Amino acid sequence: MRFLMVGIAAVALAGCTPSETYPVRASEAYTKLTGMGYPAGLYPLPVGLMNVAMSFEALPADNAVRWHFTGEEGADLATVTATVEADGDAASTVSFAYTEGSAPDGEKNNGKVRQMIKSHVQPLIVEVVDAKFENRPYDKTMRYTADSMTATASIGDMMKQADSSLDAHIAKEKAREAESEARVLANPHNATRPATDLRKFNNN
Numbered sequence: 001m002r003f004l005m006v007g008i009a010a011v012a013l014a015g016c017t018p019s020e021t022y023p024v025r026a027s028e029a030y031t032k033l034t035g036m037g038y039p040a041g042l043y044p045l046p047v048g049l050m051n052v053a054m055s056f057e058a059l060p061a062d063n064a065v066r067w068h069f070t071g072e073e074g075a076d077l078a079t080v081t082a083t084v085e086a087d088g089d090a091a092s093t094v095s096f097a098y099t100e101g102s103a104p105d106g107e108k109n110n111g112k113v114r115q116m117i118k119s120h121v122q123p124l125i126v127e128v129v130d131a132k133f134e135n136r137p138y139d140k141t142m143r144y145t146a147d148s149m150t151a152t153a154s155i156g157d158m159m160k161q162a163d164s165s166l167d168a169h170i171a172k173e174k175a176r177e178a179e180s181e182a183r184v185l186a187n188p189h190n191a192t193r194p195a196t197d198l199r200k201f202n203n204n
Contacts, residue, residue, distance in 0.1 A: 018126050019095040022133045026063070026086035029094060032132055033065045033082055034058045039128045041138040042067075046120055048150025052077065052113060067125060069101070069117055072108050076101030078117045080125050094129060098122050116153060120146040 022029060037056045045052055055068045064083040071077050081097045098118050105111030124146055131138040 017095055017097055018122075019093050020126070020130055020133070021087055021091060021093045023091050024133070025090060026084050026092040029084045029092040029133070030060075030063055033084060033094070033129070036065070036129065036132060039132070039138075041128045041131075041140070041143050042121070042124050046116075046124075046143070046146040046150040048147070048152070048154035049113065049116060049121070052117070069121070071103060071110060071113060075103035075108065075110060077103055077110060078114050080117075080122050082125070082129060094133075096122065096126055096129075112153065116150050120150055 024032075038054070043054060044050070045054055051072065053070045055070075057066045057068065059066055059081075062083060063085070064081050066079050066081045068079045069077045078101050079099045081099065083095050083097070085093050085095065087093045100114060103110045105114070124142060127142050128138045
């Protein structure tokens, strides 16, 4: 059983970096982390983040591992890093850090996706790591909540995008019709030509 647990909800409210201390040596802790990769409960990502790609990388020089998240066209969204530090000879502390990527917030909903990663994916990472170290199943209710919250947020964005696309289509059609009418009015042949061809009534 770990020595210390920082509650995920408390961490979110306080805005601090979550960390967990376990009764295992640092070398063993790092081995456990590098063997995690794409654990159940975290991969695939929650429903509302299905368009986000996740990669896993070991960073032996830093005694850390990193989950990297990218969006459309490889946009650099965020990373979550777990770092191991020795806590005496028989214990170690795993600290988690969230870092924003270089992709601008204002493009392709990056800002909102980042918030979902920070609010819902990072806590999942903390939970699956904790479950791994405690040799227990991860808390599935956290995953269900992440699925529900991200799906709701994504559906709202999809509806807004659909409305925006429809408005753009209507505006484009109106502009095309106005341009067509303007061409008709600007054509002198159309202005003088009678609406009905009178030649068929000419008896000469």
